[in-house]
Amino acid sequence: MSLSFCGNDVNNSYSVEKGVLNNGCFVDALNLVPHVFLLFITFPILFIGWGSQSSKVQIHHNTWLHFPGHNLRWILTFTLLFVHVCEIAEGIVSNTWMKSNHLHLFLPAFMGFIAATTSVVYYHNIETANFPKLLLALFIYWVLAFITKIIKLWKFAEVGLGVEHLRFCITALLVVLYGLLMAVEVNVIIVRKYVFFANPQRVKPPEDLQDLGVRFLQPFVNLLSKATYWWMNPLIIGAHKRPIELKKIGKLPIAMRSLTNYLRLKDAYEEQRQNAEDLEKSPSIWRAMYRAFGRPILLSSTFRYMADLLGFAGPLCISGIVERLENNTEVVRMNKVANTTRLDLLFFMSSTQLLQNTYVLAVLLFLALVLQRTFLQASYYVTIETGINLRGALLAMIYNKILRLSTSNMSMGEMTLGQINNLVAIETNQLMWFLFLCPNLWAMPVQIIMGVILLYYLLGFSALIGALVIVLLAPIQYLIATKLADTQKSTLDYSTDRLKKTTEILKGIKLLKLYAWENIFCDSVLETRGKELTSLRTFALYTSMSIFMNAAIPIAAVLATFVTHAYISQSRLSPAEAFASLALFHILVTPLFLLSTVVRFAVKALVSVQKLGEFLQSEEIGDDSWRNGDMPVSLESCKKHPGASPKTQRNRKQPLRYQMDNYEQPLRRQLRPTETEDVAVKVNNGYFTWGSNMSTLSDINIRIPTGQLTMIVGQVGCGKSSLLLAMLGEMQTHSGKVYWSNKNRYSVAYAAQKSWLLNATVEDNITFGSPFNKQRYKAVIDACSLQPDIDLLPFGDQTEIGERGINLSGGQRQRICVARALYQNTNIVFLDDPFSALDIHLSDHLMQEGILKFLQDDKRTVVLVTHKLQYLIHADWIIAMKDGSVLREGTLKDIQTHDVELYEHWKTLMNRQDQELEKDTEIESQTTLERKTLRRAFYSREAKNQIDDEDEEEEEEEDEDDNLSTTTSRRSKIPWKVCWCYLSSGGFLLVFLMVTSKLAKHSVMVAIDYWLAAWTSSAPNEQNSSFSLDHRSYVPVFVILCGAGIFLCLITSLSVEFLGLSAATNLHHNLLNKIIHAPLRFFDITPLGQILNRFSADTNIIDQHIPPTLESLTRSTLLCLSAIGIITFVTPVFVTALVPLAVAFYFIQKYFRVASKDLQDLDDSTQLPLLCHFSETAEGLTTIRAFRHEARFKQRMLELTDTNNTAYLFLSAANRWLEVRTDYLGAVIVLTAAVAAICSFYGLQSGLVGLGLTYALTVTNYLNWVVRNLADLEVQMAAVKKVNSFLTTESENYEGSIDVSQVPEDWPQHGEIKIQDLCVRYDPMLKPVLKHVNAFINPGQKVGICGRTGSGKSSLSLAFFNMVDVFEGKIIIDGIDICKLPLQTLRSRLSIILQDPVLFSGSIRFNLDPERTCSDDRLWEALEIAQLKNMVKTLPGGLDAVITEGGENFSVGQRQLFCLARAFVRKSSILIMDEATASIDMATENILQKVVMTAFADRTVVTIAHLVSSILEAEQVLVFSTGILVECDSAANLLAQEDSLFSILVRTHK
DSSP states (O other): OOEESSOSSSGGGGOOTTOGGGOHHHHHHHHHHHHHHHHHHHHHHHHHHHHTGGGSOOOGGGOOOOOTTHHHHHHHHHHHHHHHHHHHHHHHHHHTTSSSEEGGGTHHHHHHHHHHHHHHHHHHHHHHHTOGGGHHHHHHHHHHHHHHHHHHHHHHHHHTOOTTSHHHHHHHHHHHHHHHHHHHHHHHHHHHOOSSSSSOOOOOOOHHHHSTTBOOOTTTSOHHHHHHTGGGHHHHHHTTTSOOOHHHHOBOOGGGSHHHHHHHHHHHHHHHHHHOSSTTSOOOHHHHHHHHHHHHHHHHHHHHHHHHHHHTHHHHHHHHHHHHHHSOHHHHHHHHGGGOEEETTEEEOOHHHHTTOHHHHHHHHHHHHHHHHHHHHHHHHHHHHHHHHHHHHHHHHHHHHHHHBOHHHHHTTSSOHHHHHHIIIIIHHHHHHHHHHHHHHHHHHHHHHHHHHHHHHHHTHHHHHHHHHHHHHHHHHHHHHHHHHHHHHHHHHHHHHHHHHHHHHHHTHHHHHHTTOHHHHHHHHHHHHHHHHHHHHHHHHHHHHHHHHHHHHHHHHHHHHHHHHHHHOSSOOOHHHHHHHHHHHHHHHHHHHHHHHHHHHHHHHHHHHHHHHHHHHSOBOOOOGGGGTOSOOOSGGGSOOTTOOGGGGSOOOOOGGGOOOTTSOTTSOOOOOHHHHTEEEEEEEEEEESSSSSOSEEEEEEEEETTSEEEEEOSTTSSHHHHHHHHTTOSEEEEEEEEEOTTTTTOEEEEOSSOOOOSSBHHHHHHTTSOOOHHHHHHHHHHTTOHHHHHHSTTGGGSBBSSSSBOOOHHHHHHHHHHHHHHSOOSEEEEESTTTTSOHHHHHHIIIIIIIIIIHHTTOEEEEEOSOGGGGGGOSEEEEEETTEEEEEEOHHHHHHHOHHHHHHHHHHHHHHHHHHHHHHHSOOHHHHHHHHHHHHHHHHHHHHHHHHHHHHHHHHHHHHSOHHHHHHHHHSOOHHHHHHHHHHHOHHHHHHHHHHHHHHHHHHHHHHHHHHHHHHSOOOSSHHHHHHHHHTTHHHHHHHHHHHHHHHHHHHHHHHHHHHHHHHHHHHHHHHHHHTSOHHHHHHSOHHHHHHIIIIIHHIIIIIHHHHHHHHHHHHHHHHHHHHHHHHHOTTHHHHHHHHHHHHHHHHHHHHHHHHHHHHHHHHHHHHHHHHHHHHHHTHHHHHHHTOHHHHHHHHHHHHHHHHHHHHHHHHHHHHHHHHHHHHHHHHHHHHHHHHHHTOTTSOHHHHHHHHHHHHHHHHHHHHHHHHHHHHHHHHHHHHHHHHHHTSOOOOOSOSSOGGGSOTTOSSSOOEEEEEEEEESSTTSOEEEEEEEEEEOTTOEEEEEESTTSSHHHHHHHHTTOSEEEEEEEEETTEEGGGSOHHHHHHTOEEEOSSOOOOSEEHHHHHOTTOOSOHHHHHHHHHHTTOHHHHHHSTTGGGOEEOGGGTTSOHHHHHHHHHHHHHHSOOSEEEEESTTTTSOHHHHHHHHHHHHHTTTTSEEEEEOSSGGGGTTOSEEEEEETTEEEEEEOHHHHHHSTTSHHHHHHHHHO
8 A cells, every 4th residue: 555644545635625724634734743843943952952961060960950840741741642642543543444544644643742752851851951941942832732733623523523533532632731731831931930031030959959968869850760760770780880888878868867757746746735635645646647647648549549440451451352352353344334434534433443453452551551560669669768757757756755764764674675675676667567558458458349340240240259269268368477476476585595595605615615515505505496496387387378378369269260150150251251350360369468467567556556655655854954053052051061171272273184175065164253163063851762652862961062072972772873863863853952053064974883885986985975185085094094905905995895896894894984974074073883893903093093183183073972981081071871861971070070980880891991902902903804804805806807807808809800890790690509508408308399399380370271261262062052061071170270279389388488497407406516516716716796696697587588588489480480481382473572571681680689789788787776876875874864965866866767767768769670670571571472462363262362461461560579589588598608607617526536435434533644745726827825845743733833924824724625736745644645535525524613704594503513413412512612502502492593694693703613613513533723713802712722722632633823822832833934834843942943933923923
């Protein structure tokens, strides 16, 4: 057919005799004019603009501005494009009815489509360039287009065309759209005044976009980019080259920051409180949430409804296509020619006729899918953003409440730290998740009802049977879901218990190995793990049931429906109905499956809100006005008081070195007449309580003189600390007043009794938000003698300490807290028992340098609570407390004259303390010890770090050699090796079962649908009687197939879950065994936290997260593959389209996986600091409030929340990015499948077409799951990789070369030790620590070993137990070389007492004899020898009395004595004491020495001493220096030699 614009089937196509406008073809030509005009004008502008883009000032992100009516314009343009598509379709279909081609039917529409697209591109470019004058071109275009369309419509009306004709409707729609777009353009002119006005309006971009730090652009980009997340492309593709860091994701836009949302939520919450008639009733959090975040949820729900309705277009279009293909088209055409209308011999069709065309239906199906997916993702995004906003607001709300919580709440246990942590970590997340899912609550019922109605319309009554099956099985789903939640709880309890035991083992690993008890403790962990696994097994069972239900319900429903239909209905089931209803069942299952989850979350959310409500209503701290110094102390009361010492007149000039830079906050008080300043704080008739009705402090009348040192003394528990807190306003006041002199309340520094550190560097902990002043900082550090401790830390004072950093000892923590109080430039310093964890030297130094010199020189008011009465002589003012009231107040002289009894009592106590002081100076101080432990921890860790660093350097060098491409490919590779390792640890049988059952299941599923296709396509025979038979003969096979499908669903779901369980069991078992049997060196170089992480976080991932991900991944992958297989089978042409689609899919998943992993890491790593900050704040409430640092901490919390929210938002936006792209790919697959089927229909069964299309529809749902699960699995496999890295550690050689049977039962009988040419090292890589040592120890001899730190004393003790690498020489005990013995035998026959006493939680009996081999008498005897018998008898349960974790319920001395009893229970002829007296007091040490001399008289005792004085009685002394034995003789002989190393050691240590 030749082409011509007006067609050449009639001669007068081009004649204009009846008037130009009466020629329809000419009117259509006129419609071309505006489109051509626009293209001519805009193309040059666009090209010039794009060419010179670089010259344009680069404004932030190209998104900086929107003209008025921006969104409306995009929506109208999209609608316009859709109408143009309809117009083109109508034109092309009409053209097929003509004899020759009439281009004017569709060419103008096609040009209109191009022009509309150009208009929006053009507009976008003008908008980003902010050059509105160029919009005039668009304005002219809309006007012209509007006029030409009006003419066309008027002509149609003239001829008498009406609404029943499709072309008339389309033209009318276009008139409306062009009119609206014209109005939008006029509006821009009026608002921006860019033309026709004298002064155009100046505009600025929104505040967020002026800030280059904001990288989250979703709110600011145009509609197309919003819908497709186009703006994420640079981030996601860039992740491939270098990892995404926090810098890259920047900060949140203002509207999403937690402060903004907190204010919204708080206003809504407080508003209810003001409007409430009933003041008692607490405001409703639900209502507040609705007021603050209701609008976006409504918007999201709207999107959701639109998506759901569009979702039903799929099945209807499939039904239409299959039906059209079935009723052959030729027949149709003949019947329809009759009712067409001709105008100028042109063909006009009605709208139903257009929908008869299969190609039109295919395009419609494609558009519906794209729109549905776009709306769905938009709905998800809006709810997620709102959920994140809500979480930010709630966190801020909880934090503000924590800062105002009354202290009594915390201390009386009404509000525990655990509860607060739960609120932060669990309840807020529950609410956030509820918001994510809440649109489902009202969208799902509508979806279900619509689905059932459509099914009824297609299949009649039998559809209701199928729907009934689904509805009846839904409650079972809910039941399983609730059961799952319960099982998860019990699993959690067991795993907490297991972790506690594992932690204990790892902390006491040295002792366990020395006593050969590791297996006993290992068994106890395995026992708990057994319980945990039983719980996990139940969990796996329920999970697999849940998965099974999801897979089986649709099969059951389809089975019920079609079988019923076969027996009830008279008509045969057509392919169109069958496959449309199949697609509908697929749609219906999702909401029903999700409904149980949503209901569960709704229930959880109700509970969470209740908890939150209770928390927000809990008691707050008293009103603060009196603390603010609003009421100055009245003058008379301070004129003179008896104890005003003359010291007040001292020179007030501060020493220069302490002068802070004066620009700091004006805290330093201006000097005022001295009398007002005489009293800093005063309490009148104070009765204070901790929340109960009982007064803790009663009748308090005290004054704290300004600029002086006040001490508060009294017995333990008499209310000294409470008095400080009462003054700070932390207690509830029954009656009385606390007066602060002006200026003072805002400057209090406070060091609490229980030291409290932040997770920050040492320096940050000391400066605590004050400006850094080097001189002052140095002075404070010296006063608290922290310098030696800081020197030990790996990064000096920049080392992170606290939960995530390094754990310091009690004394070190306390000194840092005191340093913090000293460093603050405040008038008043409250110190609550700062000496409690310090030894005597440090206490003295702190008193002299810190308190008397540093603080008093500064003329600061100091209040000191202490037990050390020897410092009373320094006090200017003393307050003595007793039983919650003040016993005496005054100077020491006053008390001496007025209360002789008390003074005498103090004197006796002071003498006793002085004696302790003398004793203390002999012993190497506790501090030196603490420093020693710290040094050890670091020495070993440094060695490890060096090795690590070397590894890293090597890796880095390798990386540098590689070019970028290989590094990126390394990041995008899937860790197949680790996956294989995981699967193989699950057992090959289960892997085989899983793979075969999965394949079988999916084959059966395909078979079911294929059988359905064959059944429905089978042509009915002419005779009615055999029709029914023939028709029903398909039923039995269908039933069998469905049954098999359901059975296989069960098998697959069980096999995956139990494969996961089996892998988890084996991995944990191997890990525990490897670690417990690892050599001691491993624990020296591997940080405890790292090992624990393998047992906590990683084990949890392997236990609970990998199996469901694996299941989901295999299922969605197989579904997609089977769908593509079916489509290819039905229409082989589809393969050609498959190649580009596969390439696109490959790149999408490759980029997404890398980016998703990075964002996931960011989300995890930003969550921890946030949770830590909450728990830190709750612990240090009193300190934060005393310092008045609430605002700083709030600021920090907001920053941390926003950082975490940014990461989470980006992660969810990345998920949307992926889903939109895979969904569009899915839509393209559906389109190609449909077009291919229509093209090659001849010779196809219509049933097969239906089958192909139904499968194509499912692809869209599952493509994104393939990628998401792949990404998740990759992240989770990291846990397996970490666990595996530990499985390669070498174990100790437990076997030995001598058989146990060759060792005598009672070996060692005598305890004779021969050391021959012994060389020892910790690791083959390290230098030897003992070199060629030779010694001989007689049976029953008492031997002392000494030497300076690091000389190899302790290494020798470890060598006796074969704990270190003996690479030359040997130790022979009673004639047997110990290196040849099995380790278990050797270690179980010797005894050792370690320097740090280790006790395990359990009974006393368990601690003395875990093997349960001894009688009670023997245990009591051991306790008696250790002088513990009387103490143990008084405990409830005697030998079965409980020891808490780490033995915290006994003093250090008692713990050491228990260790002695433990050594005695094991009646071994050799006892080794490794610096055992280091951490105990004089009295305990004497007991120990006495016991060793008497109870162990006939045994060989080797004492390793750091204090030479403890081995002066020894029969033989070995003196070591740098790993060499330098002297060996009796103590007396060595002392006789003046120049012997031993004598030097004795002299220097005295």
